[in-house]
Amino acid sequence: MKTRLLSLCCAMSFGLLAAGAMAAAPLKIGVAAEPYPPFSIKNSNGQWSGFEVELVNRLCQEMKTQCQITEVAWDGIIPSLQGKKIDVIFNSMSITPERQKVIAFSKPYYYTDAMFVGAKGSKLDLSPAGLHGKTIGVQSSTTNANFVQKRYAQGVNIKYYNTQDELNADMAAGRIDVMLLDALAADLYLSSKDGANLESKGLAPRDPVFGPGIGAGLRKQDVALKQQFDAAIGKLLKNGSYDAIQKKYFKISVAPK
Template sequence: MMTMLPAQAADQKPLKVASDVPYEPFEMQRPDGTFTGFEVDLVNAICEQMQRRCEWVKQGWDGIIPGLQARKYDFIASAMSVTPDRRKQVLFADPYYAVPSLWVAPDDSDIDDVSGDLAGKKIGVQRATVQDNYVTQHYPKAEIRRYATADDLATDMSAGRLDLTFITGPLAQDVLINRGNFRQLGEPVSKPKSIFGDGIAAAFRPRDRALVEQFNQALHKVEQNGTYDRLMHQYFDYDIHPDTTQ
């Protein structure tokens, strides 16, 4: 999908944006191949503000940073949390949203909380995410099952092949809780910062500082002119602004 183009941008080379879809409600792909979702719509608005064409590229999560480093695309916009480890590989723009992660269990599960070690329990996570890092660090006695996509994770959860899953809150609502037979377990999780980072942001190659500055300027204009809040309320009934006070 390309953004609507201002006339002065018509001759510029498109900026290619990588995203791992589907990851509802942030990134989704319509039957015609075009992209939609909160993050997609937000980045499209930022691209318009930059007066640049943006072209979306589907890229699996496992290879999304290597693909950026190999110059397959210009930046990543794919619900990527800003973490210390990732800062060693990419240059992040300013965070543009933040969401907690949730534990989800079947309605009939006998698991009441996650305060124990969950030894032997089958926990589903998406591979190489902050949720994967959190579960790996805090529940070493559990049987952790890692999935390439959130859809694959949801499929196994629905089929009864998992005891629990740990994923971002909006995704948990969309692919499990809102579809019935599942419930949130415990409180939302957003700490420690060493794992969950500073929020979610677009990721660029370290050498592209000028492009990141342009992106940040456009992001702040989109926040100031009301576009950000309009899109947020279109997709969510709660505030997802990142905490800039930390």
């Protein structure tokens, strides 16, 4: 009897230890390997910072969950989620009907407009007719790319880029006539040395293709995790924590509408 009880106790202890180890496994937060300032910034030591990195760390703290930033390629970020290489996408991913067919999203945690940027002093008519024969650049696999394809498919040369840095470089070098990117990222770039010869050409019109904002991407079956993110986002929006974080990076509010 004592042997059986000892065996049972050992088995129970092992089970509790295993459960504790599983509970302690960090949540893998997927971000694109290519930095996207000011949302995700990587220093020379490989450490990540930025608005989204700070926000997700605060959300994990609120959820009492360990989190680990995990780099993946942007164009493979959804397959990485589905293949369980990461647990969450937290990388400026717009909530769209197409993406909602394959993954779930938390409630929106930020929203910004899209901005056209071109050379200083250049006169651009941003209508489809006005850009006929000209080249517009945009980062691929984004809602900005979807908007450009929808609005400028006829008569306008569309050039797609894997990263925003590559797009910025071609715009600065004059290899394209105009680019479309997130308005906050555009403001940051225009205030830098590299963007000194560029300027805003105006905001893109609101369009359903842009969706309701940016959300955390999750596997559809991870219902409990989605509920945790929704609750944590809501709490940070209400208790002032969100506002304190965003003011470090932006002059205007990016809180979801």
